[in-house]
Amino acid sequence: MPVSDRRSFLRGAGLGLLGFTVAGARVWLTPREARAADAELQTLKPDEAVSLETIGEAFAPGATEAGIAWFVDQQLGVAPNDSLLMARYFNVPPPYTDFYRASLDAINALSQARHDQVFAELDRDAATGLMREMLAGDPEGWQGPPALLVYLVLRNDAVDVVYGTPEGIESLGVPLMAHIEPPSKW
Amino acid sequence: MATTETDVAIVGAGAAGSVFAALLAEAGKRVQILETGPARELDDLYSSQIWARKLKWAEPHVPEINPQDSLSFNFNAGRGVGGAAVHHYGVWPRFHENDFKERSEFGKGLDWPLEYADLRPWYDRVQKEVGVAGDAEQEIWRPPGDPYPLPPVPRFAQGEMLAAGFEKAGLNVAPVPVAILTRPYNGRPACIWDGWCDAGCPTGALANPLVVYLARARKAGATIQADSHVTRVLSNPKGDRVTGVEYFDAQGERHELHAKLVVLTAFTIENVRILLNSAAGKKDQALANSSGRVGAYLMSHAGVIHSGLFDDDTQNHLGISGGQIINQDHFDKTGGDGAFGSRQWIGGLALKPNDLLGIAMSRVDIIGPELEPFMQNAAKKLAQIVAITEDQPVEQNRVELADDKDAYGYRLARIRYKTSPDGMGLWQQAATEGLEIMKAAGATEAWHGPKVSQHIMGGTVMGDDPERSVANSYGQAHDVGNLFLGGGGLFPTSSAVNSTFTIHAVAMRSADYVVKNWSALTD
Ligand SMILES: Cc1cc2nc3c(=O)[nH]c(=O)nc-3n(C[C@H](O)[C@H](O)[C@H](O)COP(=O)(O)OP(=O)(O)OC[C@H]3O[C@@H](n4cnc5c(N)ncnc54)[C@H](O)[C@@H]3O)c2cc1C
Numbered sequence: 184m185p186v187s188d189r190r191s192f193l194r195g196a197g198l199g200l201l202g203f204t205v206a207g208a209r210v211w212l213t214p215r216e217a218r219a220a221d222a223e224l225q226t227l228k229p230d231e232a233v234s235l236e237t238i239g240e241a242f243a244p245g246a247t248e249a250g251i252a253w254f255v256d257q258q259l260g261v262a263p264n265d266s267l268l269m270a271r272y273f274n275v276p277p278p279y280t281d282f283y284r285a286s287l288d289a290i291n292a293l294s295q296a297r298h299d300q301v302f303a304e305l306d307r308d309a310a311t312g313l314m315r316e317m318l319a320g321d322p323e324g325w326q327g328p329p330a331l332l333v334y335l336v337l338r339n340d341a342v343d344v345v346y347g348t349p350e351g352i353e354s355l356g357v358p359l360m361a362h363i364e365p366p367s368k369w
Numbered sequence: 370m371a372t373t374e375t376d377v378a379i380v381g382a383g384a385a386g387s388v389f390a391a392l393l394a395e396a397g398k399r400v401q402i403l404e405t406g407p408a409r410e411l412d413d414l415y416s417s418q419i420w421a422r423k424l425k426w427a428e429p430h431v432p433e434i435n436p437q438d439s440l441s442f443n444f445n446a447g448r449g450v451g452g453a454a455v456h457h458y459g460v461w462p463r464f465h466e467n468d469f470k471e472r473s474e475f476g477k478g479l480d481w482p483l484e485y486a487d488l489r490p491w492y493d494r495v496q497k498e499v500g501v502a503g504d505a506e507q508e509i510w511r512p513p514g515d516p517y518p519l520p521p522v523p524r525f526a527q528g529e530m531l532a533a534g535f536e537k538a539g540l541n542v543a544p545v546p547v548a549i550l551t552r553p554y555n556g557r558p559a560c561i562w563d564g565w566c567d568a569g570c571p572t573g574a575l576a577n578p579l580v581v582y583l584a585r586a587r588k589a590g591a592t593i594q595a596d597s598h599v600t601r602v603l604s605n606p607k608g609d610r611v612t613g614v615e616y617f618d619a620q621g622e623r624h625e626l627h628a629k630l631v632v633l634t635a636f637t638i639e640n641v642r643i644l645l646n647s648a649a650g651k652k653d654q655a656l657a658n659s660s661g662r663v664g665a666y667l668m669s670h671a672g673v674i675h676s677g678l679f680d681d682d683t684q685n686h687l688g689i690s691g692g693q694i695i696n697q698d699h700f701d702k703t704g705g706d707g708a709f710g711s712r713q714w715i716g717g718l719a720l721k722p723n724d725l726l727g728i729a730m731s732r733v734d735i736i737g738p739e740l741e742p743f744m745q746n747a748a749k750k751l752a753q754i755v756a757i758t759e760d761q762p763v764e765q766n767r768v769e770l771a772d773d774k775d776a777y778g779y780r781l782a783r784i785r786y787k788t789s790p791d792g793m794g795l796w797q798q799a800a801t802e803g804l805e806i807m808k809a810a811g812a813t814e815a816w817h818g819p820k821v822s823q824h825i826m827g828g829t830v831m832g833d834d835p836e837r838s839v840a841n842s843y844g845q846a847h848d849v850g851n852l853f854l855g856g857g858g859l860f861p862t863s864s865a866v867n868s869t870f871t872i873h874a875v876a877m878r879s880a881d882y883v884v885k886n887w888s889a890l891t892d
């Protein structure tokens with residue numbers, strides 16, 4: 184039986200699963216490396232990536248550096264049936280890009296309405312306060328997908344990149360014990 | 370359009386489809402399985418909760434009328450060779466004797482057109498073929514059956530601590546019966562208790578279709594054709610004989626596979642959608658639907674997960690995703706508090722940090738700087754139990770066709786579902802009892818999550834009366850002699866046990882019937 188399978192990595196890479204473009208060249212990177220290398224985003228606009236990073240960071244510190252924006256961006260570029268995003272478990276209707284755009288817009292609009300600032304400019308207490316509002320249901324004036332759904336999906340994305348990777352699991356003092364390591368670092 | 374021809378066309382390469390395929394191919398029939406998802410082998414099953422999502426459903430999208438009672442279809446349904454059974458947890462209890470005649474015995478729900486005793490030989494045979502592990506004597510509530518062929522799963526710290534809690538709360542426990550090998554069996558290796566089952570077990574220790582019935586089907590000459598999305602069953606103009614199926618390949622090209630006999634095993638929702646989209650006969654009536662019951666009696670187990678934090682290390686990374694201990698004390702149907710039905714506990718699930726059933730998800734309110742200390746602590750000190758509760762077959766809970774269409778121009782399935790009042794009552798009882806169990810086990814803090822949906826059943830229920838059910842006890846459509854159905858969609862009642870052992874037993878009984886009656890069925 185295959186226990187650790189190097190071929191899987193090569194096949195994954197061959198399918199373009201980890202492809203990022205850095206300075207015009209196609210390379211295979213983890214989201215963390217993609218962020219560090221400032222790889223080109225395929226779907227998200229730069230301001231959307233910044234929003235996603237600050238929201239992810241507010242949910243799970245470390246999400247920005249772990250490459251949440253690059254992880255989500257890359258997964259928005261694959262067919263829904265191949266997607267690794269938690270959004271699919273919550274029955275979000277494809278294409279998932281529409282959901283992410285609408286969610287980020289709704290959070291920023293809420294932030295503007297409450298604090299006259301976009302979410303990325305909020306201090307920690309204000310950011311946490313908005314999230315608690317979302318957890319309780321649609322805040323007054325909320326316009327977007329159900330706030331609780333947005334909360335759950337984005338929190339899970341942040342948790343995925345921080346704790347769902349082999350590195351993240353081991354950071355909790357838990358042995359990975361993988362039968363077959365995933366073809367990427369997440 | 371390309372047309373091919375075979376003896377048996379099977380739609381869906383999951384749990385039920387693979388049993389039909391193995392038995393019919395072994396009986397010398399030409400068998401072709403059409404599977405909408407990709408080909409899948411054991412070395413595609415990466416140990417990652419993130420990668421595990423690729424094994425499940427996303428499209429065609431299935432909208433829900435009542436999202437607050439979501440059936441979590443995308444999570445519960447698999448897509449690809451092996452179906453949801455590839456990543457299922459292998460918890461395999463049997464239905465109980467009193468699950469089969471609820472209408473006659475209790476005036477509730479529906480009757481099955483068979484009794485437990487009719488199905489028992491197939492439970493016993495399946496259990497021997499796949500290798501089920503358990504302790505029949507400790508399962509004091511277990512219906513009659515052969516002893517398990519394999520010794521039970523071991524208990525790690527979490528299992529021990531929770532078992533003590535159950536016992537202190539006056540409840541019995543036994544090792545959870547599983548289709549997972551506790552020692553090598555029929556050329557497959559024993560489990561190594563690393564808890565990666567949700568991502569699919571790539572070693573063959575868990576009896577998923579790839580290592581048992583699909584392997585047998587392949588060996589006997591069955592063809593498994595991936596990336597083939599079936600849209601309709603083809604029939605004669607009257608709609609009382611099927612002639613094959615229509616499907617589309619990965620390039621979107623239309624094909625017809627003509628067959629003497631068709632088996633629909635595309636899981637609850639797609640089985641219904643295919644029938645409803647296969648209009649035949651007068652008034653464009655959906656195939657096999659003279660009863661008007663295609664789509665009706667949709668059911669799901671309402672589940673509740675309790676978490677507890679302990680002072681001692683629970684070793685929650687060890688074991689199997691399906692748990693270590695089981696309790697079925699609440700199976701006499703009295704329910705209490707006016708709620709009818711059964712409910713079951715499983716304890717000691719092996720945990721991973723992320724994903725829908727992961728550690729972080731158990732406390733969605735914890736965010737920001739508080740998350741890391743919680744994760745560090747819970748990764749060592751958390752324990753979980755999960756209850757599943759019986760749902761009632763309600764005619765208005767159904768799969769129906771939506772107005773929106775898929776890429777091939779066929780209407781999407783839409784779910785109209787609300788957990789039955791009895792199901793809600795049982796859920797509430799479990800939510801309360803779970804906290805008592807956790808407290809008795811010594812948890813310093815305990816809480817439970819929201820209602821979750823597990824196992825989707827009904828929609829094409831079997832019954833004696835062709836005016837009130839879709840198929841007979843063999844899954845043979847009442848209206849169409851050479852059309853068979855498989856899967857939990859056939860179940861007229863849901864019990865409160867995980868469904869896949871029963872899916873196997875029912876499918877094997879049906880496949881035996883087809884083999885025995887082949888000439889009569891196909892002439
Ligand atoms: C996380 C999880 C854990 C579980 N754990 C347990 C457990 O411990 N014990 C238990 O008893 N059960 C468990 N289950 C449930 C179990 O997986 C199902 O009961 C079982 O797989 C259902 O069998 P099936 O043959 O009806 O469907 P599946 O095994 O899902 O097979 C159906 C197949 O049909 C294919 N299909 C669908 N539509 C079409 C189409 N139009 N054309 C062609 N092919 C199509 C699908 O892609 C799929 O491959 C679990 C499920 C999940 C999701």
Ligand code: SF4
Nearest residue numbers: 560561563564566570
């Ligand atoms: S815990 Fe056992 S059954 Fe689960 S994936 Fe590992 S070896 Fe397979």
